[in-house]
Amino acid sequence: MKMCSIASGSSGNCVYIGSESTHLLVDAGISKKRIEAGLATLDLTGEVLSGILITHEHIDHIQGLGVFSRKYNVPIYATPGTIVGIEKCKTLGKMPAGLLHPIQADKVFRLGDLDVDPFTISHDANEPIGYRLESQGKSVAIATDLGIYDAYIVSKLQDLDAVLLEANHDIHMVEVGPYPYPLKRRVLGDKGHLSNEVSGRLLCDILHKGLKNIILGHLSNENNYAKLAYETVKLELNLGSNFEPGKDVKLQVANRQTVSEVVLV
16 A cells, blocks of 8 residues: 655645555545645546545545545545535535445445545544555554544554554644634644644554554644654654654654655555
């Protein structure tokens, strides 16, 4: 399998995961033009996509879904609650009939040669989920927009070969930053986002010798920056595990505007 971030951040999210024969997007929170440009760097086009997996209905995860789906007629998979949110989002325009397919958390389904395992996450959306994907004994996962994590999340992220995990904010930057108090409470709450520190602690809970690639994603534009996220998570890994980033596991930070390095598992 291959995995890379086409865009990741508070302003828009889109991830590619695929095999030789099956090509998927997780979220479409950027423009059609940017999605097409990202796929082009992988020598792919919208016509070859087998599906788009949506995590939840917030605009930074579905912004380009309407225009992209109308052009390419790619099947869209989401929970019933997320589908309701998509259908209510007026900025998307009319979605093509028959493209929205309901799925359920913890019910594995197959797309091509990939097994898709949706799992529940804690976020202030209708029915949000993350995704674990497996093929030929290899597995990757996307876990962003997590207010908190627990034993259930850890179980879903066990024995991975690669993971894209949220490191949204630095707690101190949120506390002293310009956000109004209700928004600060939302970001820091149980249905908000993972901080750099908590992201590092979650990684310590799932690290094993087979996990060779970690991508930190969904960084806040106002309350984080790449070097801070990297160094904070690296410190947590050094303190809480026997794994050394750069030696035992590769750690990178996804960019808001550019395609990340492709991870091969």
